[in-house]
Amino acid sequence: MTNKVVHVAVGVIVRGEQILLALRGSKQHQGGKWEFPGGKVESGETVPQALARELLEEVAIEVTQSSAFMQLEYAYPEKTVLLDIYLVSAFNGEPHGREGQPLRWVDVNALDSIEFPDANQPIVERIQQYFATQTIND
Numbered sequence: 001m002t003n004k005v006v007h008v009a010v011g012v013i014v015r016g017e018q019i020l021l022a023l024r025g026s027k028q029h030q031g032g033k034w035e036f037p038g039g040k041v042e043s044g045e046t047v048p049q050a051l052a053r054e055l056l057e058e059v060a061i062e063v064t065q066s067s068a069f070m071q072l073e074y075a076y077p078e079k080t081v082l083l084d085i086y087l088v089s090a091f092n093g094e095p096h097g098r099e100g101q102p103l104r105w106v107d108v109n110a111l112d113s114i115e116f117p118d119a120n121q122p123i124v125e126r127i128q129q130y131f132a133t134q135t136i137n138d
């Protein structure tokens with residue numbers, strides 16, 4: 001086994017007060033859990049390029065507005081991932097699971113009751129904090 005870090009582009013896709021989640025296949029790493037759509041950054045790609053490619057491949061949307069949100073490294077027993085998380089605030093197309101995976105829109109407030117991969121806890125906290133701040137400032 002290698003200890004190479006797997007770099008992953010992750011999209012927190014926002015529509016109003018909801019976030020798009022996809023179900024990871026049961027055979028995949030962290031299978032059967034809900035994820036923010038995304039995937040591995042390929043060599044020669046920037047993270048925004050990888051994000052755009054993965055979101056088109058997985059959920060059939062074209063990203064038109066995104067911003068870097070947070071980065072997080074997490075060591076699973078079998079591999080270490082570097083999650084490069086972007087907020088996707090505008091996109092073209094109606095999302096659907098192009099690889100047959102179920103999708104759902106979840107209220108920001110309900111995100112903490114969803115079963116995510118183990119690495120995701122800080123992401124959920126940060127999203128909820130971010131939206132709480134936005135509401136106060138409205």
Ligand SMILES: Nc1nc2c([nH]c(=O)n2[C@H]2C[C@H](O)[C@@H](COP(=O)(O)OP(=O)(O)OP(=O)(O)O)O2)c(=O)[nH]1
Pocket residue numbers: 008009010028029030034035036037038039040054081083117118119120
């Ligand atoms: N997309 C995504 N991946 C996550 C999240 N949390 C988390 O730990 N991961 C991990 C699981 C995987 O080990 C890795 C993402 O790899 P992936 O399987 O989605 O990669 P990919 O889309 O390029 O798929 P593949 O072609 O390699 O099958 O990051 C998350 O919220 N979203």
Ligand SMILES: [Mg+2]
Pocket residue numbers: 037038039040058
């Ligand atoms: Mg993926």
